[in-house]
Amino acid sequence: MSAVIDAHHDDHDHHGPDKGIGRWLFTTNHKDIGTLYLWFSFAMFLVGGVMALIVRAELFQPGMQFVTPDFFNQMTTMHGLIMVFGAIMPAFVGLANWMIPMMIGASDMALPRMNNLSFWILPFAFAMLLSTLFMEGGAPNFGWTFYAPLSTTYGPDSTTYFIFAVHLMGASSIMGAINIIATVLNMRAPGMTLMKMPLFVWTWLITAYLLIAVMPVLAGLVTMMLFDIHFGTSFFNAAGGGDPVMFQHIFWFFGHPEVYIMILPAFGIISHIIPTFARKPLFGYDSMVYAIASIAFLSFIVWAHHMFTVGMPLAGVLFFMYATMLIAVPTGVKVFNWVATMWRGSMTFETPMLFAIAFVVLFTIGGFSGVMLAIAPADIQYHDTYFVVAHFHYVLVPGALFSLFAAAYYWLPKWCGRMYDETLGKIHFWMSFIGVNIAFFPQHFVGLAGMPRRIPDYPLQFADLNMISTVGAFVFGLSQLVFLFVVIKAIRSGEPASDRVWEGAHGLEWTVPSPAPYHTFTHPPKVPESEMHT
Amino acid sequence: MQVQSKGNDVTSKILGFVTGGLLAALSLPVWASEGINSRFNMPRGVSTYSASIYDLHMLVFYICVGIGVVVFGAMAYTIYKHRKSRGAEPASFHENTKLEIVWTAIPMAILIIMAIPATAVMIELYDTGGSEMEIEVRGYQWRWQYKYLDEDRNQTLEFFSSMATPREQIENRVVKDPNYLLEVDNPLVIPVNRKIKLLLTANDVIHAWWVPEFGLKRDAIPGILNDVWVEVTEPGIYRGMCAELCGRDHAYMPIVVHALPQDEFDAWYEEQQTAFEERQAMAERTFEEDELMSLGRDVYNRFCASCHMANGQGIPPTFPALDGSPVVRGDRDAHIRLVYEGVPGTAMQAFGGQLNAAELAAVTHFQRHSWSNNVGDITQPVDVLDLMSGQ
């Protein structure tokens, strides 16, 4: 295949990358921007991870040891914001940038200049957010959900910077989403119909629509906060006739689809990796697509399940309970499909596959606790406890994050033309896998036994499980340095990778050389049947 | 070049083993639930509905374990059986409409089975009618206030309930009490076997009142009144914590409830009423200086020390030092007014609604004559009353 691409040399748009820092500042190349996104998100992952470790260190024992309660609250808040907006989301955007054009046979993203802008906003947004740590009165300390009036009337002065940082992140996400939709809808190679698109592309198309639907709502919400804080309005201030519960409704109208924004692309990744290593086509492609679409639709009508204790009318509680339970059906379909894909395959267990299998198992456990949380009367007990913390970390860490690791190992040889060290990759996997379970599994129990979330200090009966959890968190945290080492080692001295890389891999991205040339598919390819999913 | 790594065989065995291990781990709470339940599992509880919540929780949990056994079992089997290293040849099937309909329909049916009892319990929880007693619960940063609103008793009893765990324990300077962070100065006291309606609201930010043993958690929201009910069936002491992030000392506003048999409750209530009236009457009295100091120290430690610190040094700039403060050493009336009215837009609350005249006078006097402060005046309850009534 590579010969085909090389044959179309055209000096006009076939120059290589620029030299020096200018290449990265002014690039409009989807691969460069993808790389920027991925490194940026990894850096943010480490920053947010250090914050998590500060939190876990303080919780190692009851009593206050290392930080003040206020700083602890700043850490939990910043950890949440950075992991959601700085690590997970940009990492998926980075993958979209790298992979979507190559998967659909496009030469680049549809709007390359906007692509550059949407990345370069992010460092400013996070510099602004992180700078609040050094301000008088400290960083935002009201939780990543920033409920009013704690964040408005009672928030620190730095809340204004937080608001502007959120605006910037939102603008970046919206631009990224528009770009992805335009690329997927307008730039597909001939023959690549919607129902023949790789699943990663499908999941991102739907995710992008979710982003466009909810990020503006978040922008509206923080703007209202800004007005309440500085212009004397009373959107959420009970004193002026506003309603603090209103804040939660708007927040979770954004917040619940946001949760799916962080997991749908993961579904896509897993749906590529399992078939590759099972050497068998994905089971139930059509039902996968419909399941994603229905999960996305349902995500708009379940938001108030985060608010079962605010005192909604009974009818409201019941509606949101039923709607939430329904999500289990399409999610279950996806899990069953993955298992059926593995069934009677011919499996090997390279690092991407290990992460993918761990994803299916641990994400399903997160799904189970999700079903439990949907049951409104039981949620009254679970709400705002460590059970919830355990639940969303199970879907986000061995869920979203493991899918990102899987993706990184899976496509790294295509990006840099070199293989990673399989043994080190496996060490990274097993350390992460063990660490994540030791860190988060005990949190189910402390939550059920009555430990509220977001507390820097706790009664003695929770001591032993918290200690275990902290040990797991540090194992998990340290294992990410192994990952960094594996990646750097692969880039610098890995074995050269073949074009196909994996025996069972299918898709257009595997038809170009490894590493992928700076420009691919400058002329739309004819997509061979064998590279499509059916 | 195809990448084939060694050790796949071992890996898959470990993987199968781990999947099995996870299954076992999943069933941990099952064992836990039988005996010493409350350390690892939701308590069965002591209210009329808490056991229904617990049963619902266990029902859904067992269903999830069942599904987990099937799904993870299938995965473990296929990981073991369908390995390339065992010479497995890949099949090529990629859809099966019948199968897909089945595994859409079965979860649907299971969900309906769970939804029916969940709905019934929820309806029960929302029925606040026919309650025999009303208590208003107000969340403050960072303490609770309880007001007994029983009609016949004419609203005569109200008090604050603050954490009683000393700072020395939090700062690890002394051994922690078994009820570390779960001890308050004035617990809420309720009678057993009576339907009690709790009216929840908050003074400043959102808090949440939670007692796991009651199966009761509800947000206390400023400007909004929320109603829940509870009927406790067993006398005892029950503890909980604030469940909604409410700022710095969110971890330090526990809830302690004493559930007493009716006659003991009545006796307690009468005693409290007298004590409450006595406290109110203190405002009429003139205090000795050392009385003011000791009452003042007590109030200071309960209400002021978490911000201004026991040594009066505060945590500048957010919480200014009182030792050497120009306000504390300055005009007395301005000092009283500041304590009474707070400072809008800062963390300094208005204590006028939280402390009575005697307590306000005492804490003012204490601040003016502690650490290196020694103003040399005296503040009596009547001074507070006169000032605030504009005389």
Next chain:
Amino acid sequence: MSQDTELQRKKTSWLVAKLGALVVAMFAFGWAMIPLYDLICEVTGLGGRTGDQYTYDPAQMQPDTSRLVRVSFLANTNAGMTWEFKADRNSVRVHPGEVREVNFIVRNTSDRPMVGQAIPSLIPGNAVNFFHKTECFCFEYQLLEPGESMEMPLRFVVDPDLPPNVDAVTLSYALFDITDMALR
């Protein structure tokens, strides 16, 4: 080839315009949730917010003397508010359909003029639409000079259609200091 690109560019611009419009629409929707939610609150009684002033027509409402409902009042001041605030009665028993009046007394104990506003909330939630105020002071700015006090009347009627399982209703007023806000 160049025509293709031209066509593609046009398609893309049009798509981006549509998506941009969607962004604007969703931003507007976020703001529209405020009035939308207020509307839902009013219709369903969510948040315990009792409706606007009610015009009482005695001909429409026959007192139901077979039934007594206890109406209790809570008068609270919220953070930073130092006024004295109380109802002249803690609770009254009323027949649904009859009009009753209760006075709330408020006094500014501070040494400066202040503006307060009372925010009502009523429980249980399913009674909110059956509690009608024919005269009230809620959501109104009250300016009081230092030491000044004032009586604020509340006249109300409980609708005879009140759900049968409701035997007690509590109306709470939370009084807030909005001097700063009123100054703007």
